[in-house]
Amino acid sequence: MHWLARQVLRLAVVLLCVTLLTYLIVNILPGDVAIVILGSLATPQDIAGLRADLGLDRPMLVRYFDWLGSALSGDLGRSYRNGEPVAQAIADRLPVSLQLMVMAQIIALGIAVPAALLSVRRPGGLFDRMSASAAFGFLATPNFMLGIVLIYLFSVTLDLLPATGFTPMSESLWGNFESMILPSLTLGLIEWTVLMRVLRSDLLTTLKEDFILLARAKGLPPWRVLLLHALRPSSFTLITVLGLNIGGLIGGAVIVEQIFALPGVGRLLLGGIFNRDLILVQGTVSFIAAGFVLINFLVDMLYAVLDPRVRYVRFRS
Amino acid sequence: MSGAVSGGPLLSVRDARVGFGTVRGLLRAVDGVSFDLQAGRTLGVVGESGSGKSVLVRSLIGLVGGGSGAVVGGQVLLEGQDLRGLSAAGLREVLGRDIGIVFQDPMTSLNPVMKIGRQIGEGLQLNRGLDGAAAARRAVELLAEVGIPEPERRAVQYPHELSGGMRQRVAIAIAIACEPKLLIADEPTTALDVTVQRQILDLLQREQRQRGMAMILITHDLGVAAGRADDIMVMYAGRAVEMATTREIFRGPRMPYTEALLRSLPRLSDVAHTRLSAIPGRPPDLARRGMGCAFAPRCTYRSDRCETEEPALTRDGARGFACFNPLAAGSRVVA
Numbered sequence: 001m002h003w004l005a006r007q008v009l010r011l012a013v014v015l016l017c018v019t020l021l022t023y024l025i026v027n028i029l030p031g032d033v034a035i036v037i038l039g040s041l042a043t044p045q046d047i048a049g050l051r052a053d054l055g056l057d058r059p060m061l062v063r064y065f066d067w068l069g070s071a072l073s074g075d076l077g078r079s080y081r082n083g084e085p086v087a088q089a090i091a092d093r094l095p096v097s098l099q100l101m102v103m104a105q106i107i108a109l110g111i112a113v114p115a116a117l118l119s120v121r122r123p124g125g126l127f128d129r130m131s132a133s134a135a136f137g138f139l140a141t142p143n144f145m146l147g148i149v150l151i152y153l154f155s156v157t158l159d160l161l162p163a164t165g166f167t168p169m170s171e172s173l174w175g176n177f178e179s180m181i182l183p184s185l186t187l188g189l190i191e192w193t194v195l196m197r198v199l200r201s202d203l204l205t206t207l208k209e210d211f212i213l214l215a216r217a218k219g220l221p222p223w224r225v226l227l228l229h230a231l232r233p234s235s236f237t238l239i240t241v242l243g244l245n246i247g248g249l250i251g252g253a254v255i256v257e258q259i260f261a262l263p264g265v266g267r268l269l270l271g272g273i274f275n276r277d278l279i280l281v282q283g284t285v286s287f288i289a290a291g292f293v294l295i296n297f298l299v300d301m302l303y304a305v306l307d308p309r310v311r312y313v314r315f316r317s
Numbered sequence: 318m319s320g321a322v323s324g325g326p327l328l329s330v331r332d333a334r335v336g337f338g339t340v341r342g343l344l345r346a347v348d349g350v351s352f353d354l355q356a357g358r359t360l361g362v363v364g365e366s367g368s369g370k371s372v373l374v375r376s377l378i379g380l381v382g383g384g385s386g387a388v389v390g391g392q393v394l395l396e397g398q399d400l401r402g403l404s405a406a407g408l409r410e411v412l413g414r415d416i417g418i419v420f421q422d423p424m425t426s427l428n429p430v431m432k433i434g435r436q437i438g439e440g441l442q443l444n445r446g447l448d449g450a451a452a453a454r455r456a457v458e459l460l461a462e463v464g465i466p467e468p469e470r471r472a473v474q475y476p477h478e479l480s481g482g483m484r485q486r487v488a489i490a491i492a493i494a495c496e497p498k499l500l501i502a503d504e505p506t507t508a509l510d511v512t513v514q515r516q517i518l519d520l521l522q523r524e525q526r527q528r529g530m531a532m533i534l535i536t537h538d539l540g541v542a543a544g545r546a547d548d549i550m551v552m553y554a555g556r557a558v559e560m561a562t563t564r565e566i567f568r569g570p571r572m573p574y575t576e577a578l579l580r581s582l583p584r585l586s587d588v589a590h591t592r593l594s595a596i597p598g599r600p601p602d603l604a605r606r607g608m609g610c611a612f613a614p615r616c617t618y619r620s621d622r623c624e625t626e627e628p629a630l631t632r633d634g635a636r637g638f639a640c641f642n643p644l645a646a647g648s649r650v651v652a
């Protein structure tokens with residue numbers, strides 16, 4: 001079978017498993033949306049009535065396949081709480097979360113790649129040791145704490161950036177950017193550490209290769225050897241980690257959105273969990289999982305772009 | 318720009334030393350090697366694995382050291398210019414323009430993620446000031462010259478799309494692209510199929526003659542050097558132990574190790590695939606060198622003196638050998 005077809009099939013199977021698992025977990029969660037909606041003074045009859053209205057009295061698997069059928073056509077159901085379509089709720093908040101993660105990723109790569117390149121110029125040198133210490137320091141910092149420190153520094157002390165709240169792009173481009181800087185920094189400043197260490201270690205391995213020696217023998221200056229010859233063949237682990245880290249990034253985004261009061265998918269999800277709005281939670285988690293799987297699929301495609309040998313194996317055999 | 322004293326050697330190496338700091342102490346990989354190479358001539362550097370051939374030539378052009386904890390000493394003159402005294406940028410200029418190098422394994426010496434044409438053209442752009450298009454055109458010409466069919470198509474392919482022999486041809490094209498005066502070939506055929514080894518050696522020799530380059534041909538096989546090198550330097554444990562014209566070496570080695578190397582050559586008269594008489598024993602541990610001759614434990618001519626004193630390279634006219642009990646001049650080796 002063609003490589004691509006195989007990948008798509010695998011994607012479908014993974015998504016099926018993920019949504020089913022989510023459905024099971026969400027339904028095992030303690031708490032009842034009917035009680036949340038009606039309050040603790042409601043009679044058992046009222047609760048049973050509402051459960052029937054919401055379709056919660058049917059067996060779980062039946063509900064799952066029901067949900068899956070509509071989900072495939074883009075309908076993730078309506079919030080138990082306020083009747084808002086779940087798909088619409090996600091679509092409204094997605095841009096905020098995406099912006100947060102993309103900016104965080106740019107910050108992370110923007111620090112990690114130059115830091116790794118500078119480190120390997122002199123392994124064990126001053127910069128290498130300093131960046132390693134900085135990386136371990138940031139890695140050991142929980143992101144809620146880093147967020148608070150950043151707020152304290154840039155909002156409270158320096159009064160440069162807003163502490164919380166979100167300005168939509170449609171309102172003010174600059175205001176939007178300003179409101180996203182601290183949240184993205186909070187995520188990015190932790191993310192870069194792993195990326196830097198991984199890239200550094202791969203660069204060191206690559207720099208021992210004969211083709212690097214040959215590049216140097218051509219008379220290329222060190223920075224050209226690094227950028228033109230060493231960087232690309234050293235970036236495969238980085239790409240893998242980038243894909244795998246999306247999971248951590250999403251988890252971090254949920255927390256960061258909470259700290260900075262950003263109206264993103266993460267806050268939607270947390271709200272849903274607090275309200276036992278199972279259908280909302282189900283939709284959001286499935287969406288996130290699908291996004292995760294899809295991004296890793298794209299990352300996998302990226303190998304083929306970066307490494308002609310992978311392309312060769314995949315498309316010619 | 319040539320600062321050569323006319324008539325002087327192209328390359329002159331004096332007392333080259335390379336030591337690596339290892340956990341077991343200083344490892345003397347190259348221990349006081351000197352030689353001269355005239356323009357247009359070929360020097361064969363022959364020795365067993367680990368004798369320091371690669372480290373020697375890499376140290377000449379500044380490719381050892383720089384973070385690897387290597388200590389490099391001695392003098393290297395290219396056309397009278399001391400390479401060791403150059404700035405990093407100055408050395409890069411000499412490297413790019415005047416020296417080409419071919420490594421042992423074309424699987425690892427070509428960048429796997431860069432198109433072949435670019436790998437050839439890169440040096441031309443940097444050292445010869447060609448623009449991208451001109452460098453690309455020249456790369457195709459060079460591919461044709463080193464015997465690669467369909468050079469236009471190959472130029473935009475990646476190394477893994479070529480066979481080992483083809484890759485080594487590409488490596489040669491890279492090495493000769495900037496018209497160097499000195500070509501260093503470090504065991505250019507060891508990693509290749511026997512059937513293509515000869516073709517690659519012939520190609521190297523042809524290019525060398527056409528371009529009037531000097532060549533250092535490293536090999537562990539005296540047979541490879543036989544028809545192709547003008548002079549031969551035999552290395553053992555980081556030292557030059559015999560130096561002579563190829564003809565003299567084959568007429569009669571003076572140093573027992575050279576004799577042993579000759580004995581291990583396969584002969585035409587041998588039944589195919591009979592076992593060669595490999596040299597018994599192993600080379601010494603370079604980090605734990607004793608006082609005597611490094612070859613003594615394996616030498617059949619050894620005397621007491623060999624155990625306590627290290628023989629220096631003694632000159633006998635143009636040839637030199639390091640041995641207390643040299644073989645008589647002109648003693649033919651009968652395997």
Ligand SMILES: Nc1ncnc2c1ncn2[C@@H]1O[C@H](COP(=O)(O)OP(=O)(O)OP(=O)(O)O)[C@@H](O)[C@H]1O
Pocket residue numbers: 337339344346364365366367368369370371372373385504537603
């Ligand atoms: N970076 C290094 N650090 C420590 N020791 C090294 C280093 N590079 C080479 N050596 C040692 O130097 C010695 C000479 O190695 P070299 O590669 O020059 O041998 P060679 O004659 O080229 O052998 P071969 O025929 O296998 O290529 C070996 O003992 C090797 O282990």
Ligand code: SF4
Pocket residue numbers: 572573574610611612613614616617618619620623628639640641642643
């Ligand atoms: S010096 Fe002695 S041990 Fe060394 S090669 Fe000569 S005879 Fe053999």
Ligand SMILES: [Mg+2]
Pocket residue numbers: 370371372503504
């Ligand atoms: Mg070698």
